[in-house]
Each structure stands twice: as C-alpha cells, then as structure tokens.
Amino acid sequence: MMNNALRPAVLAALLAFAHPAVADDQVQIKFWTLNDAGMAEVYAEAIKAFETTNPGIHIVHEEFPADSYKTAIQVALNGSEPPDAFFNWVGEDSARLVRSGLVADITAYGTEETGFQSVLSPAWIDSLTYNGRIYGVPTEAVSKYFYYNRSFFAEHGLEVPATFGELTQLCRDIRAIDPTIVPLPLGNSERWKLNHYITMLNERIVGAEAAADDYSLKASEDQLFTDPGFVEAWRKVLELQKAGCFQDAPNATAPELTRAMFSSGASPMIYCGSWCAAIFDADGFTDYAMFQMPPVEGGKGAAGTNFVLVQGFQVPVASKHPEEAVRWLSFLVSPEISRLMAERMGRIPANPAQLGQSTALTEQFKWMAQDVSAVTAQINVLDVLLENSVSEAYLNAGVEVLNGTMTPEAAMESIRAAALKAKERM
Amino acid sequence: MMYETSRNGVAGRPGHAREHLTYLLMLAPALLLLGVFVFVPVVLVIAGSFYEFSLTSEDGRFVGLGNYLRIAGDEIFWIALRNNIIIVVGSVVLQVGMGTVLAAILDRGIGVGRTLLRTIIFAPMVISSVAVGLVWTIILDPNVGPMNAAVTGLGLTPPRLGWLGDPTVSIWVILGIATWQYTGFLMVLILAGLQSVPKELYQAAALDGATGLRAFWHITLPSIRNVLVVAVLITTVGGFKIFDLVFVTTGGGPANATQVLGTYIYLQAFNIGDLGHAHAMSVVLLMIAVVLGWLQLRVSRTA
Numbered sequence: 001m002m003n004n005a006l007r008p009a010v011l012a013a014l015l016a017f018a019h020p021a022v023a024d025d026q027v028q029i030k031f032w033t034l035n036d037a038g039m040a041e042v043y044a045e046a047i048k049a050f051e052t053t054n055p056g057i058h059i060v061h062e063e064f065p066a067d068s069y070k071t072a073i074q075v076a077l078n079g080s081e082p083p084d085a086f087f088n089w090v091g092e093d094s095a096r097l098v099r100s101g102l103v104a105d106i107t108a109y110g111t112e113e114t115g116f117q118s119v120l121s122p123a124w125i126d127s128l129t130y131n132g133r134i135y136g137v138p139t140e141a142v143s144k145y146f147y148y149n150r151s152f153f154a155e156h157g158l159e160v161p162a163t164f165g166e167l168t169q170l171c172r173d174i175r176a177i178d179p180t181i182v183p184l185p186l187g188n189s190e191r192w193k194l195n196h197y198i199t200m201l202n203e204r205i206v207g208a209e210a211a212a213d214d215y216s217l218k219a220s221e222d223q224l225f226t227d228p229g230f231v232e233a234w235r236k237v238l239e240l241q242k243a244g245c246f247q248d249a250p251n252a253t254a255p256e257l258t259r260a261m262f263s264s265g266a267s268p269m270i271y272c273g274s275w276c277a278a279i280f281d282a283d284g285f286t287d288y289a290m291f292q293m294p295p296v297e298g299g300k301g302a303a304g305t306n307f308v309l310v311q312g313f314q315v316p317v318a319s320k321h322p323e324e325a326v327r328w329l330s331f332l333v334s335p336e337i338s339r340l341m342a343e344r345m346g347r348i349p350a351n352p353a354q355l356g357q358s359t360a361l362t363e364q365f366k367w368m369a370q371d372v373s374a375v376t377a378q379i380n381v382l383d384v385l386l387e388n389s390v391s392e393a394y395l396n397a398g399v400e401v402l403n404g405t406m407t408p409e410a411a412m413e414s415i416r417a418a419a420l421k422a423k424e425r426m
Numbered sequence: 427m428m429y430e431t432s433r434n435g436v437a438g439r440p441g442h443a444r445e446h447l448t449y450l451l452m453l454a455p456a457l458l459l460l461g462v463f464v465f466v467p468v469v470l471v472i473a474g475s476f477y478e479f480s481l482t483s484e485d486g487r488f489v490g491l492g493n494y495l496r497i498a499g500d501e502i503f504w505i506a507l508r509n510n511i512i513i514v515v516g517s518v519v520l521q522v523g524m525g526t527v528l529a530a531i532l533d534r535g536i537g538v539g540r541t542l543l544r545t546i547i548f549a550p551m552v553i554s555s556v557a558v559g560l561v562w563t564i565i566l567d568p569n570v571g572p573m574n575a576a577v578t579g580l581g582l583t584p585p586r587l588g589w590l591g592d593p594t595v596s597i598w599v600i601l602g603i604a605t606w607q608y609t610g611f612l613m614v615l616i617l618a619g620l621q622s623v624p625k626e627l628y629q630a631a632a633l634d635g636a637t638g639l640r641a642f643w644h645i646t647l648p649s650i651r652n653v654l655v656v657a658v659l660i661t662t663v664g665g666f667k668i669f670d671l672v673f674v675t676t677g678g679g680p681a682n683a684t685q686v687l688g689t690y691i692y693l694q695a696f697n698i699g700d701l702g703h704a705h706a707m708s709v710v711l712l713m714i715a716v717v718l719g720w721l722q723l724r725v726s727r728t729a
Contacts (some may be wrong), residue, residue: 071696074481100482189591191679249568251680252588257569388698399681403587406681425478 027324028058032073032086035063038278042344050331057324077102082316084325090127090138090310091384092391097314098130104315107134109326116330124350127310137329138312139338140347143274143372144196145290146184152268164204164236164296171245174268184245184269185262186402187255192383194237194250194398197271199382200293200307201233207300208377215385217423224423225416229300234401234408236296241402251399262288274368278346281362290364292371304376309384312350348372387426393418468712474705481699493706502682503707506690509597513686514665516601517608522657524605525612530642532613533620544617548610555607559674562603566590590676593683600672600684607671608664612657619653620646652726659722666714687711 033039040063047059062083064072070093076082077097088094097103110116116137117125128136146167148160156177161167174183188194202211206229213219214227240246247253262270263283270276271293280288292306313332315325331337338349343360348369355361355369383391393415400406406414475493477486497503528547532540550558566573568588577584585592589599623646631641647654669688672678678685678693685693687707695704 074696074699078481096482102482190677247569248586249588249591252566252568252591254563254567257567261569389700392693392698396679396681399679403591403593403680405593 026056026058027321028060029085029321029325029328030081030083031059031061031328032076032083033061033063034066034069034087036275036345038282038345039063042340045340046332046337049337050328054324054327054331057328059328077316077318082318084319084321085313085315085329088136088312088314089384090136090312091380092386092388093384094128094136094312094314095130098135102317103135104317104319104322105133105135106137106315106322106326109323110137110330114330114334116326116333119330119333119335119351119353121350124310128312128314136312136314137326137333138310138350139329139333140311140341140349141274141372141378142309142311142348143368143375144200144271144307145274145292145368145371147262147270147272147276147280147288147290149262149265149268150287150289152265158268160291161294163294164239164299167294168239168243168245170269171240171243175244179244182247182261182267184240184271185253185258185267186246186250186271187253187258188250188399188402189252189254191395191399192381193255193258193271194402195383195395196273196307196381197237197240197293198233198394198398199379201236201296202230202382203305203379204293204296204301205229205232205236205299207302208305208379209302210300214419215382217387217390217419217426221420221423224419225412230415231408231412234397234411237398237401238408246402250402274348274372275346277362277364277368281346286362286364288364290367290371302377304374305379306371306375307381308372308375308378309381310350310378342369387419387422389422390415390419471705471708471712474702475709476702477705478700478702480701481696486702489702493702494710496703497706497710500703502685502690503687505682506678506685506687509684509686510666510668512597513601513604513668514662516598517604517661517665518658520601520605521609521612521661522616522654524609525616525657526654528609528613529616529620530646532617544614548614550607551611553607555670556674558603558607559671563590563675566599587680591680593680596676596680597684600675603675604668604671608661612661615657615660616650616653619650623649655725659718659725663715663718663722666711666718 031043033043040061043061047061051058069087073086073088076086088097094103110118112118117134120138124138125134127138128134152158153160156173158170158173159166161170171183174181186193206227210227210229213223214225214230217224219225258267258270259272259276259279260283261267262272263280263285265285277288280286295301295303313329315322315329319325333349333351335351335353338351339354339358341347341349342355342365343358346362346365348365349355352369352373355366361369382394385391386394397406397411397414401408401411474486476488476490478489478492479486532544536543565571566589568574568584568591573589574584585595587593587595590596627645627649628641631637631645636644667688668686669692672684672686672689673692676684678689682690688711691704691707691711694700694707
C-alpha cells in the first residue's frame with residue numbers, strides 16, 4: 001500500500017515524464033556525442049550558457065560509447081527520430097554519409113558574425129566540405145605523439161630519436177638499463193592502437209601522396225596496394241617488436257593499461273593520442289614531453305606531416321531544425337567554448353583565438369597545439385580513412401603480424417585481396 | 427479431454443463458432459506480438475538476404491542467391507561456425523557432464539553445507555555475461571591479471587601471447603568461461619531431476635548389490651534421461667546463440683580466431699556495413715535454430 005504522503009510525489013514524477021520540460025514554442029535540439037570521460041560536464045556548461053543567450057532553443061545531450069557509436073548513428077539516421085546534430089570523424093565516416101544523402105548541406109547557415117563560417121579558418125572548414133558544399137562543423141583535431149618520461153630520459157642520458165632507427169635503438173638501450181622495463185607498451189586488444197602506428201609508418205615510407213590512390217581504391221587493380229613500402233611498413237613494426245619495444249602480449253593488453261604503465265612511471269614511453277595528455281595530467285603525472293613519429297631512413301614521407309584527425313559535428317538531412325542546430329554548433333566553436341575545451345579537456349580546438357590569453361594551459365598542450373597548426377599535411381588514420389572491409393583487413397593484419405601468425409608480405413596480400421573486392425563492389 | 431468433447435460432441439452447435447472466436451480473440455494479442463516482433467522480422471531478413479545493401483543505402487540491389495554463394499566462399503564464416511560447434515560440443519561435455527557430477531554429489535554425496543555449495547556454484551549464472559566477460563578479461567590480463575601469476579606459481583608457463591590474445595588458445599578460454607558461468611544452472615536443473623528419483627529404487631538396487639557408481643549408472647542416469655535431454659538441448663541452443671561473452675572478451679579476435687556466428691553477423695552488418703551478407707548468414711543461423719528447435723520438440727515428445 002502506497003503511503004499517502006508519497007502519492008503526490010509519484011503523481012508529479014509521472015506528470016513530469018508525461019510532459020517534456022520544454023515549452024511548446026521552444027525548439028528542441030537532440031545532440032549526440034561520444035561519452036568521453038569529463039566531457040559531459042563541459043557540454044553541460046556550454047549548453048547552459050547557450051540556452052541563456054538562446055532561450056528559444058533547448059539542447060538535449062545524449063552520449064554513446066565509442067564502440068557502438070558508429071552503429072547507433074547509422075541506425076538513427078535511417079530511423080524516424082534522428083538527432084539534430086551528431087559527432088563524427090572527418091574522413092570516410094563523414095564522406096559516406098554525404099554520399100548517401102543522409103547529412104544536410106549547411107552551406108547556407110553559420111554565415112553571421114558569430115557563425116562557424118566566420119570564426120573558423122578555411123582550412124578547417126574544408127575538412128568537411130565536399131564538392132564545394134559544407135556538410136559539417138569541425139570542432140577539434142586530435143594528433144598522435146610519442147610521450148616520454150623526461151626524468152627517466154635525463155637520468156639515463158637518453159635522447160629523443162631523430163630517425164626510426166634511433167627509436168628502435170632507444171628501446172634496446174632501455175632494455176639494457178633494465179630488461180624488465182617495457183620501453184613502449186602497446187595495448188592492441190581493440191586493434192586500433194597498432195593501426196595508428198601503421199598509419200604513420202605508411203606515410204613515412206610510402207608517402208601520403210603515393211598512398212592516396214590506394215587508400216581511396218582509385219589505383220588500378222594491378223597497382224592496388226602493391227607498393228613495396230606497404231610491406232616495409234609492417235617490417236618496421238616487427239623491428240620495433242624485435243627491439244623489445246613492446247611487452248609480450250600486445251593483442252591481449254588493453255590501451256588503458258598501457259596508459260597507466262606510462263603515467264605510473266613503469267614505462268618511459270608510449271605512443272598515444274593528444275587526448276592522452278589530459279589523462280596523464282589527471283593521473284597526476286606531468287613530467288613528460290612529446291615527439292612525432294620520426295622519419296624512416298630512405299622513406300618517401302614528406303617533412304612536416306603528422307597524424308591529424310579532425311573531428312566535428314554533422315546535421316542529419318532529416319533534422320527539422322538545421323538552422324538552430326548550426327547555431328548551437330557555431331557556439332561550440334566560439335572562442336570561449338573552444339578555450340574551455342582546451343583548458344578542461346586538453347582538446348586542440350578548431351578556433352584557437354583565445355588560447356593565447358589562457359594561463360591554465362600546460363606547456364605540453366601549447367606544444368601540441370603549435371605542432372598541429374604547423375603540420376604541412378594531415379595524415380588521417382587508416383581505420384577512419386579506408387573503406388570498411390579494407391580497414392577491417394588492416395586491423396586484423398596488425399593483430400596477426402604482432403602475433404607472428406602472418407608475415408608482412410602475407411599481411412599485404414590479405415589487405416590487397418580485401419581492397420580488390422571492395423573496389424569491385426564500388 | 428475438454429477439447430475432445432468439444433470436437434466430437436459439441437461440433438455444429440451454435441455456440442461452437444463463438445467458442446472458436448473466443449479462443450482466437452484470446453490468442454490474438456500473442457499472435458500480434460509474435461507477428462510484429464518475430465514473423466515480420468524473419469520475413470524481412472529472408473527477403474533482405476537476396477539483396478546487396480548497407481545501413482546507409484536507400485535501395486538494395488537484387489543479387490538472388492549471391493549472398494548465399496558468398497557464404498560458401500567466406501573463410502571466416504566457416505571459422506565462426508566451427509567455433510560455434512566447439513562451444514556447443516565443449517559445453518555439452520563440460521557443462522552437462524560437470525553439472526551431472528556436481529548434482530549427484532550434492533544429492534547423495536554431501537550431507538552438510540549442501541545449500542551453501544549449491545548457491546556458490548549457481549552464483550555465476552545470475553551475473554550478466556557482459557559483467558562475467560569483463561571480470562575474466564581482468565583476471566586473464568597477461569600483465570596484471572592473477573591467472574598468469576597463479577599459473578607461473580604452479581611452475582607452468584602461461585601463453586606468451588596472452589590467454590585471450592593467442593589464436594590457438596582463446597576459443598578454449600571462452601569455452602572455459604562459459605562453463606564456469608553455466609555449469610551451476612545445469613547442476614540445479616539436473617539436481618531437480620535427481621531429487622524426483624524414488625529412493626525405493628536405490629534401496630531395491632542396494633539389496634541386489636548395486637551401490638555407488640553402479641547405482642548411478644544403472645538407476646540415476648536412466649531415471650533422469652528426460653532432464654538430461656533438455657539440458658543437452660538448452661546447452662546446444664545456447665552454444666549457437668552465444669554472442670555477448672565473445673563480444674566483450676575478444677570481440678571475435680585475435681584476427682577472427684574466436685569469431686562465432688553471432689559476432690560475425692554483427693561485424694558484417696554494423697562494422698563493415700554489408701547487410702545483405704549479414705542477412706544471409708542470419709538465415710543460415712535461423713535454419714540451424716529451426717532444426718534444433720524441431721529436434722528439441724521431437725526428442726522431448728519421445729522422451
């Protein structure tokens with residue numbers, strides 16, 4: 001029997017569910033993001049500020065885990081209740097939705113003084129421009145670096161490697177100091193960690209321009225993924241393994257564990273995304289600096305290139321409120337919110353206008369932001385860039401090469417076979 | 427009996443049609459739900475298996491039996507099917523076998539602490555497979571997990587590539603985790619069967635000199651045959667339906683070594699976006715389930 005005193009409360013709760021807390025004349029924007037730790041609070045602040053200045057718009061923020069996000073967004077875009085703005089990676093993931101006609105052309109929006117087209121540089125806007133039309137708002141870039149423990153390097157007289165050969169030697173030197181130390185832990189249980197290595201090794205050896213036709217499957221059938229540099233890139237992975245860089249079972253090790261190995265001081269290096277800096281800082285470890293994937297001796301990679309993955313938001317073509325959605329996305333790339341994202345989450349924002357005024361940014365963040373802005377050509381990560389079945393072949397080949405169950409040559413044969421099938425279906 | 431009376435003695439009466447209408451109305455909600463949530467999706471999946479399409483494509487391209495022909499040449503499909511069979515056979519042998527032994531011990535071999543032991547052995551069954559998978563992922567971690575330490579402590583060498591990273595070991599590890607989780611359930615099921623065996627049978631057998639293992643073999647097992655048949659069928663169907671435990675522990679890896687039909691269909695549908703291929707594989711899985719379901723009905727009737 002329900003307590004009489006509880007009845008009004010239960011009734012009120014039921015009524016609250018029955019009537020959404022949105023006024024009839026208010027536009028509701030459903031906003032989908034990944035559930036990155038700490039980001040919900042930052043978005044909540046941004047939403048509060050936006051709704052204060054835009055009382056007619058109510059933002060409903062929904063988060064999704066990364067591994068199910070791609071599925072969720074594809075299902076939602078084909079369903080009857082899609083979001084009004086959703087996170088996406090720039091590359092094949094965003095291009096595929098443009099080709100399918102599932103995302104809106106927002107070229108007509110965001111042109112006012114505070115609109116994204118006014119506050120972002122053309123280079124950033126170009127990242128989500130297809131055939132001269134804009135299909136999304138880029139908000140940030142992520143990059144990839146070798147993080148190293150400064151005290152450990154100083155204590156043992158170790159130098160930042162200038163070439164790939166020096167990097168492998170560095171692993172041998174660290175093992176010589178203490179064989180139990182894992183110099184460069186690799187957590188490849190989810191497969192994408194090695195994919196980031198091979199992304200950059202392909203660039204350093206084959207060169208981005210030479211690989212572009214293979215990646216887009218435009219190369220002729222007899223040429224597709226036949227450049228010997230692709231095999232050489234896998235050999236370089238094996239060189240790292242043979243030099244003792246990794247621990248014994250990288251394919252059974254979670255990425256989170258390897259980050260903990262670095263931030264706890266157990267390992268002196270890690271190849272990690274720009275987002276890792278905020279994680280290490282939160283762990284209380286700040287005695288680190290970074291360097292890029294060094295050039296490979298004899299490789300055809302261009303100087304000044306690095307892994308840069310642009311991320312942003314797109315608006316479904318089925319959204320009933322594209323103008324309001326773009327107004328919200330423009331707010332996300334405003335100088336104030338961009339600065340907030342950088343200070344609180346270590347994100348490298350598309351709009352750096354206020355970063356110079358910040359005193360809260362770490363020296364490492366400033367170095368990364370400067371490095372990303374100085375990149376001459378952005379190298380997109382393979383699992384975002386490649387057609388899905390080719391990406392899957394690359395991911396699996398990485399696991400097998402590390403396990404020693406596949407040679408570099410066989411790895412490229414399996415990738416070429418997947419690419420040929422994908423090309424046939426195109 | 428009532429139905430017989432109705433068919434033979436009441437047929438043709440004015441109330442007969444109304445009676446049938448009543449049955450139909452009572453069945454209607456269940457039929458409607460089944461239709462919407464089972465039959466319509468099944469028909470859509472079968473129809474989709476003849477098309478090539480993705481989640482983001484508006485129209486599919488009719489390919490006839492093309493998706494089924496691709497299955498025949500899809501090496502990973504056969505790996506997945508083989509893994510399902512490993513899980514099924516392994517589960518029947520280990521889970522039903524150990525469940526039977528444990529049930530027999532609890533039924534007749536242990537006097538004290540029976541309820542406590544039964545609870546402990548049954549406990550993993552009430553945990554979700556996702557949670558079980560995550561816990562075992564930590565236990566089996568090659569760097570910090572206690573399993574490596576335990577194995578090393580026994581003077582043995584753990585797999586160099588990790589329990590879940592070694593393609594020759596990982597499917598057996600998943601079988602082991604599934605056994606840990608479900609043996610308790612089978613034990614309880616079989617124990618219920620054992621407790622229904624009349625004690626007089628054992629007393630009579632004892633007078634004839636059949637005790638211990640002989641009594642178990644000649645009295646217990648034949649008496650619980652029906653329960654064992656159900657246990658085997660439940661385990662078989664479960665082995666073909668396995669998804670969450672594999673998805674959480676290995677995701678089908680390393681490099682497809684632990685792929686099962688459920689995870690491979692998911693991979694094709696949602697990661698690669700080849701929905702036609704995924705639909706065709708789902709139809710094959712459905713056929714396996716239909717055959718097993720038919721077998722279950724047939725065996726349970728004859729048993």
